[in-house]
Amino acid sequence: MKRLSTFNITSLTLGFAFLYLPMLLLIIYSFNASRLVTVWAGFSTQWYGELLRDEAFLSAAWVTIKVAVMSSTVATILGTMAAYVLVNAGKFFGRTLFSGMIYAPLVMPEVITGLSLLLLFIGLGLDRGILTIVLAHTTFSMCFVSVVVSSRLVSFDRSLEEAALDLGCNRFEAFRLVTLPIIAPAVISGWLLAFTLSLDDLVIASFVSGPSSTTLPIKIWSSVRLGVTPEINALSTLMIAIVTIGVIAASLISKRSAVRAQQDAQTAERTA
Amino acid sequence: MSTPVFAPWNDPNETPLIRFKGVTKRFGDFTAIDDLTQDIYAKEFFALLGPSGCGKTTMMRMLAGFETVTKGRIELAGQDIAAVPPNQRAVNMMFQSYALFPHLSVYENIAFGLRRDKLPKDKIDARVAEMLKLTRLEKFARRKPHQISGGQRQRVALARSLAKGPKLLLLDEPLGALDKKLRQETQFELMDIQETTGTTFVIVTHDQEEAMTVASRVAVMDEGRIIQVATPDGIYETPNSVYVADFIGDVNIISGTAKANGKDQYFVDWGVNQAPILAHSERPFSEGQECHLAIRPEKISITKEKPEEAENAVQGKVLDIAYLGNLSTYHVELPGGQIIKAQTANTRRLSRRGITWEDPVWIRWNATAGVLLEH
Numbered sequence: 066m067k068r069l070s071t072f073n074i075t076s077l078t079l080g081f082a083f084l085y086l087p088m089l090l091l092i093i094y095s096f097n098a099s100r101l102v103t104v105w106a107g108f109s110t111q112w113y114g115e116l117l118r119d120e121a122f123l124s125a126a127w128v129t130i131k132v133a134v135m136s137s138t139v140a141t142i143l144g145t146m147a148a149y150v151l152v153n154a155g156k157f158f159g160r161t162l163f164s165g166m167i168y169a170p171l172v173m174p175e176v177i178t179g180l181s182l183l184l185l186f187i188g189l190g191l192d193r194g195i196l197t198i199v200l201a202h203t204t205f206s207m208c209f210v211s212v213v214v215s216s217r218l219v220s221f222d223r224s225l226e227e228a229a230l231d232l233g234c235n236r237f238e239a240f241r242l243v244t245l246p247i248i249a250p251a252v253i254s255g256w257l258l259a260f261t262l263s264l265d266d267l268v269i270a271s272f273v274s275g276p277s278s279t280t281l282p283i284k285i286w287s288s289v290r291l292g293v294t295p296e297i298n299a300l301s302t303l304m305i306a307i308v309t310i311g312v313i314a315a316s317l318i319s320k321r322s323a324v325r326a327q328q329d330a331q332t333a334e335r336t337a
Numbered sequence: 338m339s340t341p342v343f344a345p346w347n348d349p350n351e352t353p354l355i356r357f358k359g360v361t362k363r364f365g366d367f368t369a370i371d372d373l374t375q376d377i378y379a380k381e382f383f384a385l386l387g388p389s390g391c392g393k394t395t396m397m398r399m400l401a402g403f404e405t406v407t408k409g410r411i412e413l414a415g416q417d418i419a420a421v422p423p424n425q426r427a428v429n430m431m432f433q434s435y436a437l438f439p440h441l442s443v444y445e446n447i448a449f450g451l452r453r454d455k456l457p458k459d460k461i462d463a464r465v466a467e468m469l470k471l472t473r474l475e476k477f478a479r480r481k482p483h484q485i486s487g488g489q490r491q492r493v494a495l496a497r498s499l500a501k502g503p504k505l506l507l508l509d510e511p512l513g514a515l516d517k518k519l520r521q522e523t524q525f526e527l528m529d530i531q532e533t534t535g536t537t538f539v540i541v542t543h544d545q546e547e548a549m550t551v552a553s554r555v556a557v558m559d560e561g562r563i564i565q566v567a568t569p570d571g572i573y574e575t576p577n578s579v580y581v582a583d584f585i586g587d588v589n590i591i592s593g594t595a596k597a598n599g600k601d602q603y604f605v606d607w608g609v610n611q612a613p614i615l616a617h618s619e620r621p622f623s624e625g626q627e628c629h630l631a632i633r634p635e636k637i638s639i640t641k642e643k644p645e646e647a648e649n650a651v652q653g654k655v656l657d658i659a660y661l662g663n664l665s666t667y668h669v670e671l672p673g674g675q676i677i678k679a680q681t682a683n684t685r686r687l688s689r690r691g692i693t694w695e696d697p698v699w700i701r702w703n704a705t706a707g708v709l710l711e712h
Contacts, residue, residue: 227403228436230423232501233453242449246440 088305095298102293112295113303122300125284129264132195132280136202137259143203144210144259145252149240151211152218170208178205179272186273193275201273202263209262210255217251257315261308343553344568345378352415354379354505354537355400359409362395362561369395371561372409379504382531382538384548386584387558393541396558397507400539401430414504424453429503433510435494437482443493444469444478450501468496471530488519495527499534508540512547524550545585549573557581573633579710582631587666589637589677591630595622595709603709605630608673615648618709632707634680639667640699641691647701653677655696667692669700 069077095113099106116122151164170178182201191197225247229239245252267282274283281300288297345351353376362370369392377383385393398404399411402423410417418426429450437446447468451461469475472492477485482493491511498506511527512520528551531538542548548555549569556566557580565577576582579590591614593607603622604613607630616630644650656676657668667679679700692698 222434222436224432224434224436225438227401227423228430228432228438228497229449230403231401231428231430232450232497233424235422235424238453243438247438 091298092302092305095295095302097295097298100295102295102298112299116296116299116303119296121279122281122284122296125279125281128195128278129281132198132202132270132278133260133263136199136206136263137256139199139203140207140259141210141252141256144207144255145214147207148211148215148218149244152215152221153223167208167211170205171212173205175205175266175268179269182269183272193273194278197273197275198270198278198280201269202259202266205266205269206259206262209258210252213255213258214248214251217248221248254315257311343380345381346376346554351378353377354381354414355539356412357396357409358412360399360406360411361408362392362399362404363407368561370399373561373563375556375563375566377537377539379537380535382528382540382551382553384552384555385539385541385558386545386548386555387543388584389543391558392561393558394509397430397509397539397541400505401428401507402426427504428507429498429501429505430507431494431498431509431511433513435482435490435514437490437493437497439482441481442478443474443480443482443485446482446493447497447500449497454501464500468500471499471533472496487514488523491515491523492526495530499530499536502534503536505537505539508538510542511540513542513544520547521550527551549585557584559584575708576631576710578712579629579631582708582710587634587678587680589632589634591632591675591677591707593628593630595626595628596624597622602704603628605709608671608675611651611671611673615704616707616709617705620709620711622709622711626711629710629712630707631710632702634666634678635664635682636706637677637679637700637702639669639679639681639692640701641696643699644701648704650699650701651677652697652699655692655694655698658692658694667698669698 094102094105096108096110097105098109098111147167151160151167154160179201182197182204186193186197186200221244225243226239229243230236234242265282266280267286270280271283271286274280279287281304285297285300288294355377357373357375360370360373361368371392373392373396385396387393395404399406400413400418402418402421406419410419412418413426413428438449441449444465447465448461451464456464465478466475469478472495474489474492474496477489477493482490485493491514495511508527512523515523524547527538531551540548540551549572552569554566555569555572556563557572558564559580565572565581567575572581572585576585582588583590591605591607593605593614596604596606596613598604598615601617601619603616603618605616605628606613614630622628643652651671653669653671655667656670659666659668662683664680664682667681669677669679671677677700
């Protein structure tokens with residue numbers, strides 16, 4: 066292996082320090098025995114215990130998960146439908162406008178999205194609660210799903226669907242039995258993306274949440290304004306752990322399928 | 338006793354399975370199929386042959402139901418099929434890319450259409466087993482499409498499209514993705530399977546050799562029209578136009594003016610200082626009419642000495658020799674500058690090939706060797 070030069074080592078260290086030092090500090094201080102965040106007083110896991118006994122945090126976590134699951138599921142269904150139409154419908158009047166409008170929320174400032182949704186909900190007389198957060202999160206995460214799914218659909222061989230029609234499927238069966246299973250990985254990663262977006266959204270949720278529906282990011286934000294406590298550090302560490310496990314699992318799954326595809330290709334060659 | 342020749346198109350009592358009646362298909366301003374009328378009979382192996390963009394694939398997709406007809410009608414077994422959606426037509430298609438479902442095993446791919454018909458499971462099992470046996474895929478039933486070779490995939494696609502027992506099977510460039518050797522083997526397999534199942538096959542191809550090998554009749558297409566429909570030897574030996582003669586195989590075209598010489602014989606005046614060519618033609622030509630003589634290279638023989646008593650003999654000079662192993666093709670330049678290809682079979686291994694570059698040679702052919710064409 067090639068040895069790294071001093072310059073490379075320096076830039077690597079600087080870069081990674083810049084990226085991970087804040088998180089590392091947070092993780093270290095979550096195991097601090099002292100209540101003071103900036104003074105190290107020995108190793109302890111007491112804050113994790115206290116976190117699990119804190120009703121307010123637990124209910125906020127529960128609300129967040131419910132919102133994330135519901136909004137990402139609805140967003141996946143709507144986003145996949147939108148992607149399917151935009152990729153497959155060919156040219157129709159206003160196609161460019163439609164595709165532009167689907168992707169516009171990607172660059173829309175969150176404050177504006179949140180404010181306009183708030184005005185809509187007030188206008189409709191909807192009480193702010195879990196439902197309004199779910200609706201809001203669906204609105205902005207749907208376009209992310211649509212981007213992920215349509216990039217897969219572009220390379221999807223249309224003749225597979227025609228073959229399904231030819232063999233006796235109607236349009237819906239062809240989609241359910243052929244298209245959907247094949248594009249499933251893209252749909253799932255679209256769902257995961259929507260799920261994480263909903264999980265860490267603060268700005269939009271703070272506009273549309275009600276008193277009984279505080280999500281975890283809102284809870285953390287409001288607690289920090291009263292001062293950083295070690296419980297917050299513990300909570301953040303847990304969230305980092307969950308995300309890390311998720312990312313590692315996802316990469317392992319994709320690596321395994323790549324290895325399997327290679328083995329398949331070899332079997333096919335040997336038996337040809 | 339010999340078996341009767343399969344030629345339902347010559348039998349006025351036969352009713353065609355498929356009838357194209359004045360079919361036109363337009364995509365915007367572009368006319369893909371131009372007022373096309375054609376009958377295809379049951380149990381035929383009908384080939385649509387032409388360069389890309391000639392409308393052959395559009396014709397097939399209209400039969401499958403993936404394209405609508407702009408004008409005219411298509412009948413299948415006497416019924417207009419315009420209103421029938423693809424999933425209710427007794428027509429199946431084998432796609433150029435095979436379009437095998439990657440998430441299903443070979444077995445499930447073949448069973449796919451049968452399951453849509455809600456057949457009982459034992460019937461499905463029996464039918465799939467029959468199809469696997471027909472295409473010699475028994476060993477691979479549990480494999481996924483990406484775990485088998487290209488030739489096996491092609492057979493899975495064929496088995497899947499035949500499983501429902503369609504009246505008509507459409508094959509879109511079925512052998513395009515295979516290498517040459519495998520393609521030739523598979524052509525004979527296709528013919529065997531077509532004969533065993535008695536299904537009507539319509540094949541789309543741009544490979545003239547493939548069309549000639551497998552088909553009972555070949556339709557040569559160009560720019561949305563069928564130029565000629567005939568049996569493979571009919572297409573090759575009696576093309577109806579220079580386009581068809583040139584598209585199928587190698588050909589020499591000599592252009593000139595016709596002059597009658599008794600019954601069905603004409604002199605073709607083709608060069609200023611050249612003796613006219615004697616040609617046989619059942620197609621009548623008027624005096625002085627422009628005509629084109631199409632002669633296949635293998636019907637022209639080449640010698641060093643002047644042949645005696647030849648109906649047509651011209652002297653020229655060898656410009657190029659293409660040695661192909663089984664054949665040698667000589668490019669002979671005639672005094673007028675025209676180049677004529679003459680082909681000889683290398684029937685002996687150690688023959689003395691006396692003819693070489695720049696040699697003065699004589700080429701000769703009979704009056705019946707070529708076809709006299711108007712255009």
